[in-house]
Amino acid sequence: MARTVDPLLGARRRRQILEGAMACFKMHGFHQASMHQICASAGMSPGAVYRYFRSKDDIIAAIVEAWTNSQMTALEEAPGAGALTGRLNRFVSRWLERFTEHGQSLAADILAEAAHSPSIARSLARADAHRLKLLATAIRAAQALGEVDTSINANDAAQVLFSAIDGMSLRLVTGLDTDARAARRQFRELARRYLLAPAC
C-alpha cells in the first residue's frame, strides 16, 4: 500500500489526453470529435479525463496553446545567425513540415474556433503579436545591415509575410495544395523579391 505519489503524473496524464484529443480533432474537427472518442484515443476513462480538464473547451484551449507554442518553437529553432531570408526560409520549412507530416492539421479548426470564441481569439492574438514582433525586429535589423530594402515598413512586412505563410499552410491543410516543397520554394521567391532592395 505504499502510496507512491508521482508528482509528474498530472503532467503526464495531461499530455496523454492532449495527444489523444489532438488525434481525434485532426481527424474529425473540434466539434465533430466526441469526448468518448477522445477518451478512447487517450486510453483513459471519462472520469479520469475530467480530473485533468474541466471541460472539452478546456482541452481545446490547451491544444490551441500547444499549437501556438509549437509555432514559437519552430521560430526559435530557426536561429538568429545568418541572413534574414535564410532564417525565414528555415522557419517556413519547419512550419510547413508540421502540416504535412501529420497529414491533417488543426490550423483551420483553430482559426474557425478563434472566429467564434473570444478566449481562443485572445490566445491566438497573443501568439500572433509575439511572432509579428520577432519578425519585424529581425526585418529592422536586416534593414540596418542593408540586407532588406529600407523603404519597407517592417510591421507591414511582418504581417504580409505571415499572411502568406498562413495562407500556404491552409492550402496544405485543406488539400488545395499537397506539395509542401513547392510551397517552400514559392515562399522563398516571394520573400526574396519582396524584401530585397532593388539594385537601383
Added chain:
Amino acid sequence: MARTVDPLLGARRRRQILEGAMACFKMHGFHQASMHQICASAGMSPGAVYRYFRSKDDIIAAIVEAWTNSQMTALEEAPGAGALTGRLNRFVSRWLERFTEHGQSLAADILAEAAHSPSIARSLARADAHRLKLLATAIRAAQALGEVDTSINANDAAQVLFSAIDGMSLRLVTGLDTDARAARRQFRELARRYLLAPAC
C-alpha cells in the same frame, strides 16, 4: 383549381433559409449552430426548412457554394482593363470588404469544414482551381506586355498571391487584424514588389 402557385417560391425560400443559416453560422460556427436556431433565424418551422434542404450538411454545402460563387463574382467585378496590379488590387479590395462589412465571416469555418469533409473540399478545390487559372493567365498576359517580370512562374505566383490574400482575409476574420484598409495597402505593396520586373 386555380391557386397562384409562385414558381419562384422555392428559390425565395432557399435564399431565406440560407440567409438565416448564414447568420447563425457566422455567429456560432457550422457545428455549434443548431437547426432550431437556424429555423428561428429564417423565420420558418423545421418542417418547412426540411422541405427545401435534405439536411444540415446540405445547407452547409449550399452556403459553401454561395461563398465560392461570391468570390468568383468579386473576381469578375474587377474588370480586365488596365494593368494587372491595378485589377488585382481592385479584387482584393472587394474581397476584403466582404469580410469586414459582415463583421464575421465564414471563411475559417469553411476551410475547417473542407479539412474534414471531402465533398466540401472538392467544392472548394473547384473554385480554387478556377481562380488560380484566371490569375495565372492574367499574369502571363502581363508578362507578355512587359508589365511583370518574365522570370516569375505564373502558376507559382498565382498560388502565393492567393495564399497571401487568404491569409490576410483570415487575419480579419479571426480578429488578429481589424484594419482592412491597411491590409489592402500591404497587399498592394507585396504584389508590386513581387511582380514587377527589377529595373536591373
Added chain:
Amino acid sequence: MARTVDPLLGARRRRQILEGAMACFKMHGFHQASMHQICASAGMSPGAVYRYFRSKDDIIAAIVEAWTNSQMTALEEAPGAGALTGRLNRFVSRWLERFTEHGQSLAADILAEAAHSPSIARSLARADAHRLKLLATAIRAAQALGEVDTSINANDAAQVLFSAIDGMSLRLVTGLDTDARAARRQFRELARRYLLAPAC
C-alpha cells in the same frame, strides 16, 4: 363553367386512395408507410386525401374493412353446390391465391393492428363471426347428409379449420412458405381426414 358534379366522384376518390394506401401498406406496413407516400402512390395531394378520410387510422380502418369484405367475397364465390370439402377447398384456393398474387399481403399487419386497436379488433371479430357461422352451418348440413362425421362439433371444426387457413396464409405472407399450391394440397388433406367420418 358548367359544374358537372359527379355524384360518384367521392366513391372513386376513396377507391383511388385506398388502392394507393394498400400498395404502400403492403410494402412497408401500416406504421412505416407515411401519408406522403400514400398521397404520391394515390396520385393526390394531402389536402385531397384528407377530404375523403379523416385520418390515417381512418384509412387503415377502411382497408381492414375491404380486406374482410374480400374474404367474404372469396367465401361466397365458392358456391354452395356440391360436397362441403370441395367447396372448402375452392375457398382456400381463392383465398391463398390473393396472398401470393400480390406478393405481399396485409394479413399480418391487420392482425397486429387488431391486437392493439379495439375498433380494428371489432371489425375483424365481426367478419370472423360471420365466416365461422357460415362454415359451421355448412358443416352441420354436411353432417346431416352423412358427408361429415357427426361426432364432430361444428363450431369447433369451423374454428380449427379457419385457424389452419389463417396460419397457412401467414406462412405465405411472412415468407416462411412460398408454395401456395402445396399449402392448398396440405389443407385439402387435413380437411378430408379431419372431417370425414371414419369408416368404422
Added chain:
Amino acid sequence: MARTVDPLLGARRRRQILEGAMACFKMHGFHQASMHQICASAGMSPGAVYRYFRSKDDIIAAIVEAWTNSQMTALEEAPGAGALTGRLNRFVSRWLERFTEHGQSLAADILAEAAHSPSIARSLARADAHRLKLLATAIRAAQALGEVDTSINANDAAQVLFSAIDGMSLRLVTGLDTDARAARRQFRELARRYLLAPAC
C-alpha cells in the same frame, strides 16, 4: 483501482430493457411504442438504453430472438417420452398458455415485422425450420411405431399442424378467441383425427 464491476450488469440491463420494451410493445405495437415510453418502462434514461442497444430495431430484433427461443423452450419442455399426440398436446398447451398469461402477445407484431423486414424474416425462418424438422422427425418416428398413419407425408403434416397452432395462437392474441382451454381441446381433436391411422 477497485470498483466492484459487476460482470453480469450488462446482461441484467439488457434483460431490464427488453422487459420494459416488451411491455410497451405488447401494449402499443413495435412502431407505436416510443423510445421514451420504453425508457420509462425500463426505468432507465435514453442514454443508458442506448449503451446496451444500438437502435430500436436492435431491441425489436432481440425481442424476436427471445420469442423464438421461448418457442424452442416450450418444444423441449414437452419431453420425448410417450405417444406423439400426447407430446404435441403438451407443447400446444404450454405454447398457448404463454399467449394468454401475458394478456397480450407479440406474435402478430412479430409476423407483421417479418413481412417487411428481411432480417426479422430470416430470424423467424430459422426458428421455423427448426421446429418443423423436430415435428417431422417425431411424426416419422411415430409412423414407424404404427402410431400415425403411414400414408401421411411427415413434412406436410408438420407444416399444417404448426399452421393450425399459429392460427389458433393468433385468434387468442387478437381477441377473436379467448378460451385457450377450448383451443387446446380443438387442436387435440384435430391432431388425433388427422394423424391417426384410419382403422380401415
Added chain:
DNA sequence: AATGAATGAGTTTTCATTCAT
C-alpha cells in the same frame, strides 16, 4: 486516482395534419 455506468437536455429529422389560395 480511476472507472465506466448513468444522466437528461439537446441534437437532427420526420410526419400526420391544416389551411390559405
Added chain:
DNA sequence: GATGAATGAAAACTCATTCAT
C-alpha cells in the same frame, strides 16, 4: 374540389458531463 406549402409536436438518437464505487 384540389393544391401543396407550412406547421410543430414528437420521433430516434447523441453526448458532455457526473458520481457512486
